[in-house]
Amino acid sequence: MPSVLAARGEAPLHSNGAATRLNAKLRSAWARAAWVRAAWVRAAFARAAFARAAFAGAAFAGASFALAALTASPVVLFGQTPITAVGLGYPVAPVDGRSAALGGSGSGLLGGSYSLTNPADLLLHAEPGFSVSLASEGVTLEGESRSLDTGRGRFTTIRALVPHGGWAFSLAFGGEFDQDWSNILRDTLRLNDGQVPYEETREHNGGISAIDASLARRFGPLGVGVSAQRLTGSLRQSFFRQFDDPIGGAPALGGIVGARELSWRAWRFRAGGSIRLGERVVAGVALGTGGTLYATPEGAEEPEAEFDLPTSMELGGSVRVTDQLLVTAGGGRAAWSAVGSRDAAAGSAFQSHDIAWLGGGIEYGALSLLGGKLPLRVGWRRTGLPFSRGAEALQESALTAGFGWEFQEGLAVLDVAFEGGSRGDVATAGFAESFRRVTLSFSLRQR
Secondary structure: OOOEEEEEOOOOOOOOHHHHHHHHHHHHHHHHHHHHHOOOOOOOOOOHHHHHOOOOOOOOOOOOOOOHHHOOOOEEEEOOOOHHHOOOOEEOOOOOHHHHHOOOOOOOOOOOOOOOOOHHHHHHOOOOEEEEEEEEEEEEEEEOOOEEEEEEEEEEEEEEEEEEOOEEEEEEEEEEEEOOEEEEEEEEEEEOOEEEEEEEEEEEEEEEEEEEEEEEEEEOOEEEEEEEEEEEEEEEEEEEEEEOOOEEOOOOOOEEEEEEEEEEEEEEEEEEEEEEEOOOEEEEEEEEOOOEEEEEEOOOOOOOEEEEOOOEEEEEEEEEEEOOEEEEEEEEEEEHHHHOOEOHHHOOOEEEOEEEEEEEEEEEOOOEEOOEEOOEEEEEEEEEOOEEOOOOOOEEEEEEEEEEEEEHHHOEEEEEEEEEEEEEEHHHHOEEEEEEEEEEEEEEEOO
16 A cells, blocks of 8 residues: 555644644654654665655655754663564574474485475475464564563464375475564653654565475476466555654644555576485485565555575585485575665665574484374574664574474374574674574375
8 A cells, every 4th residue: 555644543632833833743753754764663675765755745845954953862661672673584494393493404304304495305205185283373572681581483384285106296385584573762852832742663574485386207306397476565664653742832732654565576496306215315406596676665655675685505515314214404605785774864874794503413212102103303504684773784693493293194193393593692782682483394195
């Protein structure tokens, strides 16, 4: 929808002409300056076009006076801005519960995975299957002042696959970026004849996901796969400002509410290969293309923004050491520095970085429960994050664990993963997040 700037609430107590003009000046100044000067709360999608268009549709006259009136630094009540508010947001790994419990290594995993990492891994499935994975995360934001507990939930993968002969095909949905965040702050508007306290809420709701179509073909011990992904999503940016009772001779002010919506779109392609050595060793590699991500505001007066997507490479493999013990590891690299950086003059500063990741785990499969297999899993992973507010990339590390429970000889499987870790650093970046994540996957197979 187009940018909106509207007054709400009760009429001002001082309804004379001077008060009316002051209201107009304050609204206009907020529309043109607030999102630029509030550099401490960095929204996720900063392009110069966004800052220039930030609620500029409000045609209130005479704004030169009120820039000086907004010089006080906001005081945060709730919500230091989280990782989801930096750059394009927090990257969501499109992995299932089994892969998450094994350190996020979803490529070349014996027994098969529903993760969207390597299209050639479709050939590790002998039967048609369907899987849904959901992750729930508790987050503690640690800033220079107080800490804040919050949470997020998201689908990481939904996938249906069909192997036939030496071929395999799948349709899938996977997470890409989480862009949800909210922030509540208090500040005081100081005027020549008094002051007006206010409370302001800023929210971003949205994200980017991938719709994936993959095809794979087996050539003896070798497998080759390709996938086409359509990135899609939307973002709603909104703010709400409510003024308290004025102090001194300042006039009473009504509230302000504003919103903007934009949509995301891009195409991306991936090719992968794998080699299987008997029944005990699998290794694979996947290469991803770049492309361009388009951010299209709903308001026709705002220009479309573009972001370059990275090329990527991912390696992975697994070895069945004994009949009941499997070891897996994987890693990769993505050139996210192609996105570039933004400075504070553009409205939201961030840096983008090339990143690398590494992870692995062990699966022990000798246990059973109520007649079904109960494999236990432990792992570890470490990854760079593509966006930061400083010159150095943020790092995320986590210990992982989990289990699976197979019903009816594998026709139905429940996989549960637990992750505990941290990202960022208060000393160097000014904030950090610790997190606890649970991923649940339920899959069905047809024989």
